[in-house]
Amino acid sequence: MSPAVSSRPTSAVRWRRFLGAAAAGSLLFGLAACSSDDSGGGDDDADTAAAGGDVTVGLVTKTDSNPFFVKMREAAQEAADAGGAELVALAGEFDGDNEGQVAAIENLVSQGVDGILITPNSSSGILAAIADARDAGVLVIALDTATDPEDAVDATFATDNRVAGELQGKWVKAALGDTAPHVAMLDGTPGGTVDTFRHEGFLTGMGLTEDDPAIVGMENTNGDQTKAQAAMENLLQRSTDINAVYTINEPAARGGYQAILDAGRADQITIGSIDGSCSGVQDVADGKVGATVMQFPQKMAEQGVQAVIAYAEDGTAPSGFNDTGAQLITDQPMDGLDSQDTTWGAENCWG
Template identity: 55%
Template sequence: MFGRVVSVVVGLALLATGCSAEREWGGGASPEGGVAKIGLVTKTDTNPYFVDLRADAEAAASARGAEFIALAGQFDGDNDGQVRAIENFIQQGVSTILITPNSSTGVNDALARARQTGILVIALDTATEPPDAVDATIATDNFEAGRLQGAYAKAALGDRPPKVLMIDGTAGSSVSTLRHQGFLAGMGLAEGAPEIRGTTNANGDQSLAQQGAENLLARSSDITAVHTMNEPTARGVHAALQSRGLAGQVVMASIDGGCEGVAAVKSGQIRATVMQFPDKMAQLGVDAAVEHARTGAKPGGFQDTGSVVITDQPMPGIPSQPVAWGEQHCWGER
C-alpha cells in the first residue's frame, strides 16, 4: 500500500507531538507497561472499505502483540448497534476503542462513558462533532477529497455548463457532509445553486444509489455531472445512467480508491476516483493504542492520511496518478 513504511513513521512522529503525559486511569486495561487491548467498531462488517480497514487493524495488532476485538453496526447508520458495541468493550476492559462512527453525533454519549473509564478513543475515517468527543481522529480530509472530486469534474466538463446530481451518504455523517461541501467548492457552486438539479441520500449503498438516481433522473435527465459519495454509490448511479443511455454523456468521479473502483475507472464507468488509505488509518490507530498501553500517552487532534486522484484522463491543474499506479496501491480484492 501507498508509502506504508514512510507514512507510518511520519504519522507516529505527528502522533507523538500530539501526545500528553496523561496518566490518570479510571478503568479499562492497565495503560502503562501492559498489553494493548483494542476494540474496533466499524460502521458495518459488509462494506469492502470497512472490511479492509478491519483486516489491516487486525494485522497491525497481531504484529504489535496487541489483543484485538472487532464489532460493527448491522448497517450504515446503525447508531444503536455501535452504542452496544462500545458498551460491550467497556465491559470487556479494553484499553483503546477505535471507531468509525455511523453518525458524527450519534454515539457521543457512549464514547464519553468510555473515556470516563480511562479508555483511549480514536475516531478512524469519520470525525465526530464536536471533534473533542474523541481523543484523536485519524482520517482522510474528506472536504479536500470532495474538493478534488469536484475540481476534476469541473475540468472534465470543459465548456459544458454544470447540471449536477448530488448522491450523498448517510444523513448526519461528517464524511458525507464534508465530501458534499468539498465537491461543491471544487465545482465552484454554492449550496442551493440552480445548477444542482437534485440531491438524495443513499447511505453509501449501491442499490439505494441506483434507486435514488433513477428517481432524480425521472424528474430531469438533463444532467452533465454527478457527485457520488463513494464507489458503491457510483456503481449504482452508473447503472441508472446506463439504463437511460446517459452514461457516456455524464462526468462522474467518486471517492474511495478500492480496487473495484480503480477497475471502474479503467473500464470507463467513472472518469476518476479519489483514493484514500484505510491501511494508514488502521496502522496509526493501532500504533497509538499500543503506545498508550505502554506509556499512558494519548494522541490528540486530527491526522490527514491523504487522498490521491486516480485517472487515465488527467486534467490540467488537477494532480493525479494513472490507473496503473492505482492498481498497485488500491485496497480490497484485486
C-alpha cells in the same frame, strides 16, 4: 465533554473492569454487533479479549461486510500483531446501527481495553458512550468518520473528506471544460460528517454554492448501489440536461452509472466518486466513472492501533485530526490536478 486522558489506567483498574466483564460480558457481547469471525473471515484471536494481555485494542466498525471495513480490520490485526497487542473487533449489524455500536463500546470498556478505535455510524448519537469510555480511562480514537464535535474523541485518523470532495469537484469541473455544468448529486446519509464534508468539498471544487441553479437535484442514497440507481433514475426523469454527477462513494457511482446506461446517456454524463476500492478503480479503468479519490483505510487502522499501544505503554495520547491522505485516480488527467492512473490505483487499492 470529558477531557483527554493523559495517563493509562492502572492494572488494578483494568482488573476490576475484567471482573465486571465476567459478570456481564456474555450479555453485552450478545448485544454488541458482529465480530470479524461472523463474516467468515479474520483470526479468532482478534475476536476474543485476553484478560492477561499487556495491551488490548478495541475496534468498532460500521459493519463487518463492507470491503473498506474488512481492509481496516485486517490492517488493525496486522498492526496489533506487530506491536504485541490483542485486537477485539466488533461491528454494527448494518450501516447506521448506532445502538449496536453503543453496545459494542460498553462491551469493550467492560473487557478493560486500553483504547477503542471506532468508525461512528452516527457522528453525534454515539457521544454519550464515548464520554463514558473516556471517563473510564479508555483512549478513544475515531477512524474514517469524525464525531460532532470532533473533540468528543481523543483524536481522529481519517481522510480529509472536504479535500476528497474538493478533488472530485475539481476534476469534474475540469472534465466539463467550457460546458456549463448541470449537476446531479447522489449524497449519502443526512447528518453524517463524512457525507457533509464530501458534499461541501465537491461544491467548493466545482465553484458552486448550495443553492446554485447549476445543481439540478440531490438525492440521498445511504451510499447504497440499489438506492443510488433508483435515485439517479428519478433525477434523469426530472431533467434531460444533467451532464455531471457527484457521488458520495463508489457503490453510489455504480448505481448511478447503471441508471445512466439504461437511459442511453452513458457518453453524455461525467461521473466522479470517492473510495479507492479495487472495484472502483476498475470502474474508472472501464470508463464507467471518470475519476475516483482513493482513501487509505489501512493507514487509519495501523496508525490508530499504534497510537493505542503508545498510550498504554507510556501515557502518550494522540490529539486532533490526523490526515491519512487522499489520491485522485483517473486515466483522464487534468492540468493542475495531481493524479495517478488506474495502473497505480490497482496496485494501491483496497477490497
